[in-house]
Structures are given as structure tokens and as C-alpha cells.
Amino acid sequence: MIKRWIGIGVACCISLGGMAQSIQPGLMVTAEEITDIREARGTVPLMDQTIDQAIGKMAAVLDAPIDVPVPKDPGGGYTHERHKQNAKELRTAGLLYQLTGEQKYLDFAQQMLLEYAELYPTLDRHPVKKSYAPGKLFWQSLNEAVWLVQAIQGYDCIRKALEDSTREQVESQLFMPFAQFLSVESPEVFNRIHNHGVWAVAAVGMTGYALEAPDLVRWAFNGVPTESGMPERAGFLAQLDALFSPDGYYTEGPYYQRYAMVPYLQFALAIEHQEPARKIFEYRDGLLPKAVETLVQLTDAQGRFLPLNDAILGMSELAPELILACDLAYQYGGQNPQWLDLANRQGSVLMNGAGLAIAQGLKAGKAEPFERRSAWISDGAEGDFGGIALLRMGEDANQWTVVVKAASQGMNHGHFDRLGVMLYAGQTEVLTDYGAARFVNVVAKEGGRYLPENKTYAKHTIAHNALVVDQASHYQGKWKKGQPHAPNLKHLHLGQEGVQFVVASEAHAYEGVDMERMVALIQIPGQRAPIALDVMTVEAEEAHAFDMPIHHLGQWMEMPQSLQASERALYPLGQANGYQHIWQLASGQVDQNQGFTWLHEGRFVSMTFDTTDVDSAFMGRLGAHDPNQNLRTEPMIMLRKSQGKTATFAQAYEIHGGVNSNTERVAQPRSRIDRIASLFQNEQYGCLLLEGMDGTRYRFAYCKQQVDPTDSQAMEIEGTTIEWQGAYSFEVIEPTHTH
């Protein structure tokens, strides 16, 4: 019962700029791609598996009655979830109709659409009035646009198979008014250079292609006219220009980027199908594939997104949105075989030409391991507004990753962690970030929304591995104050010879305070794993108190003996700005070489610090002022200089040995580093001393500004001149046996 028209399609398509003929289907998939998939069926395991799974899921859907309820509930409620689900089912039914030609999918999609066509004209704004832009099916028009992006893909797949009268009814009663509601009737959203605007534009543009309605497509590219005429800068290309950096970084961070990219990619794919001459995937120097690459680079060695800004821990490259991203990046970004590796882990592909290419590439054994690389990922539409530094050393599961957050604020999802650092030693998290305080979709926890502790703790500077001045957060904890400023990348050295480092600065987080951070990964010859060095220097006009929090996981094994534990009662570490959420477990002065060792998932981690500028150290645990037990009770360490105009916090991190629970063998439980000291810091240079437990002394001298590799450098420390060529010098120096 395969309909005759399948596989015919329209061979060529004139630009829609001024006319109305579209390829159909031509949003997610084209007729030509459908033919290819049908021919390949049975020979491309990942595609076969994907289709079989979709068929299995739809079998249960087809068995159940269709429900198109009158909108009533907010997010999470029945009518909300039902409409979301309906759109997904429409899309899948349309695709399966194309792929199998089976009437049951057509019948299902047609009936559901007719029910919507009956309901939609009766609807006013949604009864839950909590959004600046309410929808009709949903309480906010964002969901409305998401619905249309999904549903129109399903409709696109069955449109030609419908009777004229049905088509007429569905389009005039549902899709056309729906698209108009999202565009001309909501210009404040549609013309906005914002995530919500992108969804609306994508939905309306895709509807324009599907309905052969050139006005809708034109609006999607140029914005809709308002009372004051056409907007100056609106529509899809303007959004592509503004919301990503040239490196494809999205200011809110990878957790949100994952979701934000969906409408861009969905619409771009439709554009590519309908108007290939636009070369949309090449736009802005191949921005879209580049943004996908950047997104996946922003993961740890286990593929989990780096928790920058508001981010839920655990979300990874296996998130469903990443299947779309990976497949399109492969197909329209030069078929880099590393995407095949990721697709293989994802275990599913798009049911279209891109997905077929992936499945065929895998079948042909073309996959290459996905490589996480060192990089500077610039932020800002022009790429000149800070960024993220990624240092990576080592291979695969043992790869170390340093993340330095020198990016801009990230709007209202941004955290106050300028020059904050995360550190992963292979699979072991060393310096962690709390992420967002939220249990998404868990109704018992504030309805699944952000918890109060997100504002009172997780966003604050003390919640990060970032410097706190006078127990206050960066930019007074106000994102609008932080938004105009970005940190400054001073020097990035990504040499392949076992030394990588980054120097970045931030001058506006606190008035009259300049912060500068150098973080390095160094592979000491003859040692198994690299070490990480971290130096925060701060210079202020007035005297301040400086706190350097260090967040980690695991169980403390060793700590400075001068710390006194609070055995009989616990009190918070402070009163505000997140400090009120940390129980102070121990505190004390520190006045010589000091360090901490902890055991995390069977590995030992040690942090050694320079005590010169540290007059006291604290151990803490989250959980104070937490009436609903919302916080994860993680440990932290804090180094403090109580008073001064300048401070230098220098720490070394290493991972060593571990515990085998079955043999009870304990390997190398002691730190290999005995001492770290900052020997010299000025505008131009920094110099660290590192002393191993075996007495070996290493000196790391580095330039804080980018230098020519052939230029000579020199600094004088206590009468001794140190000279080197290029970005840094790392060398063994004579032992003195004097400490």
C-alpha cells in the first residue's frame, strides 16, 4: 500500500525569496533521502535499530486513543505534557509514514491534526498567566514554538497524501493561524535576539516552507514589521550573528547551548533542503557545525557537559539533542569521522539523510575516536569578550582537563565565577563545580524549578573555585553589573611538549581589585600523570580580605595538623553570599608547607599550597541554612588572607596511587610534592618553585603576555638572573636542603 507519490518529490527548487514552491517533504527529510534509506534498510545497523525502535514506540501510541485536551495545566501538568507528547508523536508518525508507507501512520497523524484544527480556533491565551509571552496550548509561547517545530515536521511528511479539503482545514484552522500568532501577533518575541525568538523564527520559517507560504519564510529571515516598521536587525541570520561567538560558544554555557541549538539546527536543515544556495551551514565561516564541535569539546573525559553557569550535573553528549547536533555536524561540516564515534555511543541517528550517512560511515568502519582538545573558545559575538580556556593533556580516559572560566557573564543564567577553575584528572574530578541547585522535573523539589539555593548559594563566588574578596561575590552578585565586562586572556600556551598554561585577568569583578590567574598542566618527565599548578594573584587599591575556595569530592585523608575541628557544634562559615550555606568543620592558622590529601573513587588526590600569603585555612561542608535539605553536602577547603592589598595563592594538584578494595592494596598514598612556592610575580612574569618529596626542585618561570618563541626573557630573583627563550622555562634546579 505504498503511495505512488513517495520518492518523486520536486527535483529542483527555485529560491523562495519571491515565490512559493517547496520540496515536499523537505524539513527533516527529503523524498530523495527517504528513497536512499529505504534502499539501505537492513544493511545499516544504527539506522535500522533507530527505525525499529521508533516503530516499536509508535505501536503503543497507535494502540492508545488520541487525546487533544483543552489547555489548562502549567509545565509538568497533564495537558502541558500531553501536548508536548502529541507533537513528538506527530513528527514520528510523519517520518514513519514516509519510511514505511504504512497507512496507519498517516491515519494517526491526520486524525490528530484534525482534532487540533478543531480545538485551536477556540483557544484564547492560556489560563495560566505567568509568562511575559503566554501561549495558547501552553502557558508560555516558548513551548508553543517548540510544539510547532515538531508538529510541522510531521505534517511536512504527510501533506501531499492528504485530500485537498483536509489540507485546507488543517492549514487554515491550525498551522497558518498558529504561525501568525507566533510572528505578526507576537513581534516582541519574534523579533527578539534571544533564545525564545530563535524558536519562534524556526517554527514560523519551517511552517512557511511546509505550507509554501513565502511570507512566513521572509519573516523568519527578516523579522516581522511592527507599528514602527521593519526591525533593523531581526530574524534567523541576525540571531546566528548575535547569539554565538565566532567559535560557536553560547554565553549561557554548554548545558543551555545543548538546548538552544535545536531550533537553529532544525531550521538550518530545512533551509539546506529548500534553499541549498544559501549554504546555511557555511554561514559565518561554518558557524553551526563549529558550534556543535565547541559544544562537545565542552565535556569532561566522561562526556558530561562542563557545569558552567546554571547547569545540571550529569547531562552529557548522549542527550537526545546531541543526536541532532552530531548528525548534522557530520553531514554538513565535512564528514569528520570523529562524529561517527560519538554517534556510535549515542546509539541512535536521525531518520534522514544525515542519519543515513552516519549509519553508513559506521558500517564502513570509518569511525575515529572523538578527541577532546586544548583550546581557547572565545566568547562574544565578535569573539573578543573573554572565553573559556581548555588545557588537555594525556589520552582517552586518562586525559587531564583544566577549564578556566574567563568568559562573560552568561546573562541571568550566569554564575559569579570569574577566572574560576575546574580540574579533571582523567575520570577523577579534582576541582568541581556545584552546577545549578535544581532537581529538574522533580515535583517535590520546588516543582522541578530552580531551588532558592541556586540564588543563595550556587551562583555565588564562594560556590566556585574562584577568588572571593571581603566575603562578597563578583559584581555584587548582580548579573546585570557583570554583563558589560569580560575577563581578559593574557597568554595561552598550548605546546605539545608537556607544558600548557593560560594566564587571564579580571579587573571589574570588584572595584579597585585586579585578579590574575595562571593555571598550568605540566608533565614532569618520568612521572605517569601530569600535575596542575594554579596561581591566583590579586592587587587592590585598598586592603581587603581574600578567600580562595577549593571545591572537591571524596574523603579527607590528610590535612594540616594545625587545623582544629569543630567537634561539638557546627556553625556557618559566614552570614551571606553563599557563606551561610557552608558548615565550618575545621579551621586554623597555617605557617609552613601544607597540603591536603583526599580519596575519591579509589584514587588519592593531593593539593599542596604556598602558605606565604595564607594566614588561615578552613574545611567546610555544604548544608547550613538548608531547611529542605536541598543541597548536596559536599566538602570544600578555603584558604584565607585576612588583610592585605595584594595576595598570591599558589597551589599544586596531583593524583597518585589508589586503593583496590578486593586486594586491599594501597598504592602511593602520599603526595609526591612537598612544597610549592611563588618566587616572583610582576606584570610580565611569574615564577614558581616546586619541590618533590625526593628533594628534586623544579622552577617554572613563565611569561604573562604572549611572546615570540624566539625572544629571550629574563627576570631577577634575589639577585639571581633567570633567563630563557620563549613562553616559559621549566627546569630542575640544584637542591638546597634548607627548608
Next chain:
Amino acid sequence: MIKRWIGIGVACCISLGGMAQSIQPGLMVTAEEITDIREARGTVPLMDQTIDQAIGKMAAVLDAPIDVPVPKDPGGGYTHERHKQNAKELRTAGLLYQLTGEQKYLDFAQQMLLEYAELYPTLDRHPVKKSYAPGKLFWQSLNEAVWLVQAIQGYDCIRKALEDSTREQVESQLFMPFAQFLSVESPEVFNRIHNHGVWAVAAVGMTGYALEAPDLVRWAFNGVPTESGMPERAGFLAQLDALFSPDGYYTEGPYYQRYAMVPYLQFALAIEHQEPARKIFEYRDGLLPKAVETLVQLTDAQGRFLPLNDAILGMSELAPELILACDLAYQYGGQNPQWLDLANRQGSVLMNGAGLAIAQGLKAGKAEPFERRSAWISDGAEGDFGGIALLRMGEDANQWTVVVKAASQGMNHGHFDRLGVMLYAGQTEVLTDYGAARFVNVVAKEGGRYLPENKTYAKHTIAHNALVVDQASHYQGKWKKGQPHAPNLKHLHLGQEGVQFVVASEAHAYEGVDMERMVALIQIPGQRAPIALDVMTVEAEEAHAFDMPIHHLGQWMEMPQSLQASERALYPLGQANGYQHIWQLASGQVDQNQGFTWLHEGRFVSMTFDTTDVDSAFMGRLGAHDPNQNLRTEPMIMLRKSQGKTATFAQAYEIHGGVNSNTERVAQPRSRIDRIASLFQNEQYGCLLLEGMDGTRYRFAYCKQQVDPTDSQAMEIEGTTIEWQGAYSFEVIEPTHTH
């Protein structure tokens, strides 16, 4: 260069009872077994892999110089570890000499033995004087015996290849005086019915076989004479009689049983080789294979030993001692194909006939999944001194396990947790046990020994899921007071029809207080997972305070709203008996249906409790009075009845839904059980009401004593008579809609 004598051996062996000819080699392996392994080489993957790994490891050993240092250090120190390592290397060298015939292994073993033969006669007692029974190579004679058990196996493999003069030197200067030191010179250890005695007996007996010294063998079976003549009850068989229950349970619990079994099994294997007529593996109704079976039954669904008494979490069926246990249980316990499954996970076998049988069985595809079963595992030499109840329901990774500790004290490694409960819902730990407070071999933590918190917290009743009376521990926390008493098993029902339960009681833990606990696993028809019901009833002569601690893991999602969190300061839950180590996070009265829900490793767990006898509830977290941060800061809940002569604590546990971090889908976050109530309790019967969120009401009535399946039972509750036949009745009853 294969020596001529390999594979010849001694065809038959006369009982050593009165004479001196042994099979050689004949401790770990016989010449016949060696021949079989050599023939099978290359066709038995697991054996091949094991031998290849041993060859690889020994290559590095042979490259390094032999070191036989003068004894100096305590446990963990260099000379201690070096001598331990030497014995292992001797053993491996001997086995590899047999297996490969290569001279280098013989040379290595011979040279090391000659060095020991030179050192040993010069040694007095070890300089570290901390043991009641000091050794010479080691600070305690236990290590001395372990050394000999290993070393003599290596020597047994090379003895025939040595020159007469070398043999003479090694035996007269090393092995014979060594064995005499452990036996006639240390009768207080050798004749002791105790773990240390077993090691000495095994070492001396094996040396007797290897040296063809019948006196040593005789002593091993009968004990050594002392000034007061021969001991009444000593030697290997007496130890086998006394230290295991007829079900093969070792009173200290599985973590120690794993280690305690090694000398039994090593010596038994030597006996089997030398004196098969003794049928040592059939002794006491096949005790040794049965003890291995019991040991592995005492693991959770992930194969980790149940942390009964002093036990380090994480030790599992993959521990090296379990390879010996598994292989011998297979070979000498009827070749149950389930052992092949375990051996496969272990990835290694013994390099002897038992190991070969395993490797061949696996090669032949004979393995069957290892099945963890419901069981009553009796304790006490006669099997009448309490025991462990295991209830198991479901398959494989989803199998639920209830553990009720109705066993005896477990000597000085015992914990004060009479009728304590652990609960695993598949891979999810629901009711947990802290285990021992110790970081084995981590020098920074008290030299790797037991931490002070083991005595001040981990052993105490409050650290367990067991009833605490008046904030004191069972038997006043004194193991010698607990040692004469065991709990009483009253009723065990292990039906296959979806209901299993156990009733046990304890009358001596507190004077004048009778405790009784019923724990059930019930599969409600139509539901995916079982639920667990737990009822503790207590009756006392005087009024007391009763605390029911509930230890779990994960993050609290829901809790009774009447609980008030301690937001500004934390204080310990009490002053002594472990209470001083728990920070009180929240407390409050509870006066209606109440429950807790938490999220652990992506799954929701709910506990609903009957509030009738609970006047207040507490939430706590470990970590108070912990100056060295030795404790894992785990959460706990405590239900309290402040004053009364009787109390009933009834709880229901369920696991439901979960969180997917990639899709952010949250499945079934709410408990399905709305209410549990104890309707009736007397000597004979108990009755619970369970009410689902959907209004369905279930009634579970059960007999507290073993009954005939055909007998009729009846109880009257508020004028209504409930009748049933057999052990219990579980039925849906009419809803009343009145709560």
C-alpha cells in the same frame, strides 16, 4: 631443559599416619595435574591467561635482585612487606618451574631459600614487641604462619630438583626449625581453636608433607604436647568442628571468613593430595565446599560482601582469596556449574588441577549463572546459635535482598546490631550498614589499623538498623557480654509465591527487654518491584526510650513537613554510644501518615512508617566529634518513642521510578504507598495494613511461629475475625476512605 622427573611423581601414597612418603609436588599441585595442564596449554583460555600473567609478573621479579632483609619493621614497613612478597614469589616461582621446566625459576627459588636458610638461624624474636605471640621474620606469629603456608608450596615444587646438600641445608636451617617454632615452641597458638591456630596448623602440616616429616603432620591433626600432656581438643579437625557452623558460617562474618578460610582450604587441598582416603572435603557433611557457598551467598547483587560486623565496604567475590575458594569448591564440591560463572568474573584460576577443571568447564560452555538464594544460615558450632536470614526476590541485577542479622556476637569483631537489617533493591542500597571504621593499609589513617571511631561509632547499635533502648548499645557495648547469647529464629517462610518473611527475637541485649522483628519481601501482583515490610516490636518490664535508626544513602527529596531543620547550628544527637558522632539536622513531632523519599544513584526510594508509636523523628548526618575527619558523612533517619513499656515500629520500603540525566525525564517520583499501620501484634500473630496511593488496601497477617501449611489460623481485630490457612495471609481488603 625439562627435568626428567617432572610428571613421574609417586603413584600411590600410604597414609602418613605413621610413615613418611609423600607425593611431591603435592601441596598446591601434583605432578599429574602438572602434566594435564601442560597438555591442555593453549586450549584453555582462563588457565592460559593466568599462567601468562604469572610469567609476566615473575619476569620483573627475576630482573630485580633478591632481598632477604634482617627483620626490623612492623606491619606496613619495608622488611614486613618484603618478606610477605618473597613468600608469594617463592610460591609462584615453584609453580612456574613445574609448569614450564625453566631453570631460571628453580635458580631464583633456590637462591632465595638459601638466603633465608642463612638468615633464619640468626634470628631471635622480632624487635617490634607488640603481639601476644611474636614471630621472627614478622612482629606477630600469624604472619609467620602465612609466610610458611606460601613458601612451603614453592619449596614443594622444587624440592626434588635440588642437590641433596642444598635440600639438607634448607630443611635443617629453615623449614624444620620454622615449623618447630610455630608448633612445639608456640603451643599456646598452635593448640588454640582460633584463626591464628588454623594458620599455624596448616603451615606446619603442609611442611610435614613437603619434608616427609610425619611428626609435623601428626601435630597438625592432633595438636602438640604441652607440659600438661596432649591437648584434649586441638588440631585441624577440631578447628573445622569448632569455628564454622554446620552451614559453613564463620561467626565474625563474611569479610573475615574470606580470609579465615584460606589456611583451611590450602591445608585441605594438601591433605586431599597426600591422603585422599581422609576425604577431607567431605568432612562434616562437606563443610568446606559448603562454607565457600555460604560465603558467596553472603554478597549483595553486585557481589560485594554483606558488611556484617567489622567489614570493609567494597570487598567482593573478586577478592584473590575467593579464587582459591571458588576453584576448590568447584573441584571438590560436586562441580556445580555456577562456580564457573564466578570464576569467569574473577578472570583467573589456580595453577593446578582445580583451576584446570574450571578453565576446561568454561571452555566447554558449562557455566550457569551464579544464583543468590533465600536462606537461613545457621550460626554456632552446632547450628543452633542464631544465624543470618537472607530473603531474596527477583532476578539478577533486579534481585532484592533482605538481610536480618540474628547471628551471635562474632567475638571482638562483632557489632552490637542484634536483629539489625540491611536491604538492597537490586543494585540500589536501601538500608545500609556502615561497616568498619577503617581505611585498611592507608598509613595516614592510623597506620591503616582500626580507627578510634570503629569503637566509638561503627560497632554501636545506633550505627545500625537496629533498635536502641535508652540510647545505650546492646549488651552495654561489651562483646563478652553478648558472646553467650544469640537471637532466636521464630519463623522463616521462603515461599515461591511472592511472599517471604522472617521473624526473629532477641531477649538478652537489654535486661528485661524482649525485641522481635518481622521483615518481609512482598511482590504485589501487577507491580514491577517488590516492597519490603519491617516491623520491630518491643516489650519491656520497665518503661524505656526506644530509637529506631534507619541508615541509607542519597539525597532527601521529601520528608515530614513537621520536622524543623537546624539551620544556624548543628549539635550532636546525643552524648555517647555513637550518638555523639551524629549531627542532628532536623527533628520534630510526627502525628499522621508520614514518610521519607530520597534519591540514590538515579532511583527514588521511599520509606513510609506507622506513626502510632513514634512521637518524634530525627534526621542526622555522621561527622560530629570527628577530629580527623575519619567518618563518611552519611545521612540517617531516626524514629523515637520517648517513653513506654512497649513499642511497635512498622515501616514499608519501596523503590520507584528515577531520573535520567540525559533526557531529564523523571519517572514516578512519588511513593506508591500512602500508609502502613500495625493492626495487631501478640505472641502468635502480627497483622499489618498497607494502603496504596490509589486507595487499594492490603492486609498482611502472619504467624510468628513456624506452622503447618494446612493448619487454620485466626485472629480477632476490633471484633472482626481474620482467618487463613498456613504461614500468612496477604489480601486486598475493602477500602474505607476514612483516614
